[in-house]
Amino acid sequence: MNRKNISRKQQTWNALATVVALTAVLMLGACAKKAAPPPPPPPPASPSPTAAISVSPDTIQKGQSSTLTWQTTNATDVSIDGIGAVQPNGSQQVSPADSTTYHLTAKGAGGTQDATTRLTVTPPPVVQAAPPSTSEEDLFGQTIKDVYFDYDKSDLRGDQSASIQSDMLFLNQHPGINFTVEGHCDNRGSTEYNLALGDQRASSVKNALVTAGISASRIKTISYGKEKPFCMEDNEACWQQNRRGHFVYQK
């Protein structure tokens, strides 16, 4: 059986080799015909074209315009990508929304020549000036982190020290900001006790800030106990949301 298979394979290979050889002969014949062109005519004497393009100024703010200037010689067909066919020499006002690379193509009898120039567009000044004009209140709201507490506890939890550190950093950098620390509790405890507990929480946040050098005169405290919950559901995730020292910017 094995021997039979082998001999069949060999026959197949032989047949394939024959086909390949024949094809090669035919192709060689064809090539031999094309490979014998008449000698080319001498090249024309036309000079090759030149092209130059520039933009001035090369940086604008969004909404302003700039002048694009180009010169070509020996070109019959001049175009700029994005603008289209243009005169061989010229200039044009452009006011793109985004930074743009202008690609000049000059075609002539003597060949093709390209040139490029780039116009950089920067965002308008209003946008650039926006961050400095953001109010301290907005910055306060974006930066300050509330401090969260354990159940029935008013001492600062270890995992809250990062929040307090960043709060202190911000408050030191913005000495003009006065603020209130609100003490809040979850809704499980009793009304009166929770108000006292919320008071201790607010004081405990205030004391940490004062110890770190924030002037006590900038800080007010108030307890809301369980009177103004952030979250109304009866589960630990919600209760944790409600056990906090909440920072409020003072106008």
Add this chain to the structure above:
Amino acid sequence: MQDTHRDRQRKVPQPLQSVPTGASPLGRLSSLLLLILLLASASFAQDWVRTGSGLGVDKVRLAVPDFKPSSADPLNTALLKTFNDTFWNDLDNSGVVELVSKSFYPLQVPGLPAEVTFGVWNSPPPNAAMMAFGNLAVAAGKVTVQGWLYDVKNTASPQVLGKQYSDVPTDDATRLIAHKFADEIIYRLGGGIAGISESKIFFVSDRGGHKEIWGMDYDGSNQRQLTHEGSIALSPRISPDGSRVAFSALTKTGWDILMYSMDLNRLVSFPRFGGTNLSPAWSPDGAKLAVSSSRGGNSQIYVCDANGANLHRMTSGKGPDVSPAWNRKTGAQIAFVSGSTGLPQVYTMEADGTNLLRMTDQGYAVSPNWSPNGQFLTLAWIRKYGPGEPGSSDIYLMDIASKQWVQLTHDGGRNDFPSWSPDGRHIVFQSSRSGKEEIWEMLADGTKLHQLTFTGRNSQPNWSWK
């Protein structure tokens, strides 16, 4: 008072001693009702099945047939309904009589002494020992009620009481007449302790959008708003003479004690202490207030004069200390809540700040209120607390001398802020058992529970002193 205290200290040398759960005789208790209550429940402190022991004292069986009209004025019908409903409820809620069901009454009921047929009342089915009856008439722009209390077993000399009341023919005036006559009967049949039908309950309601101080009659009628702070008003406490309500409110300067005059129907001036000021409490002579204030840092108990002068600090732990309550009989001690050891616990101290005693041994204990006879505290307590022990906040009663306690509420919801009635037989409290916070009332043994408020959320009830 000194003797009492030495006695207490000898008995309970360890402030943290656990509450004994076994039955022990409480010979010191003189109030009959409360003796019954404690003996019945002490051996099963956490089991609320009432055993039969101590329940052998039968209450007087009182028949109260509807009062009859004695004139033909068309106003009679409406006023009679008000009178009969109010009168029946007062007697039924009093806890001192057993009302004979109206289904046992004969068809002909008396409106005048001459119409009383003793035989049908003093034998079964009514089998009444006493009968209250009478008539009501509107005539000449006045409503007049005549009422009698008869000892129907004593046919020779049956009359215990005979009263006549006259007032303007309004619903409110008629209700007041019913309260007055009911109180006369409760006073006679209840061991000489004055009835409470004319007492008031002050509370916090948010039904107008903000938490404000409200007042109502003891049975829930005549609910009316007192304050209009527009912020958050909490913890109303009526003065012993009923002339002022002290409360705590969020003002522009923080939580301050404010004073509302019941005579002037407006706020009267009271000094601002600074810090967070909460939970005012009147001394029984009305001369002093105890408050919780954080003016010195942590929340501590302070005492000042009734006008806010002479504020001085009474506690000095790390706090927070809140919710003071004076011994209503002597004014010599103050109970309060402190979180100085973790979860809040109830403590007592002398009114001068000495002799601090911890009353509760575990859990979350708040809102103490002293009984009128000075022997008991009622408080809100989550005894079993912590992971895997989802305890509920229930109303408890504690004998101060022995620290033995009885659980009064069992029916779910969060129960808080118990306050005794002037006769010591009732406790009003807030409960969420109906789905939202409302005011409920019960007898001081936990029975005859009924709801007093239904509109909005209502909390922190405080019963008047008389």
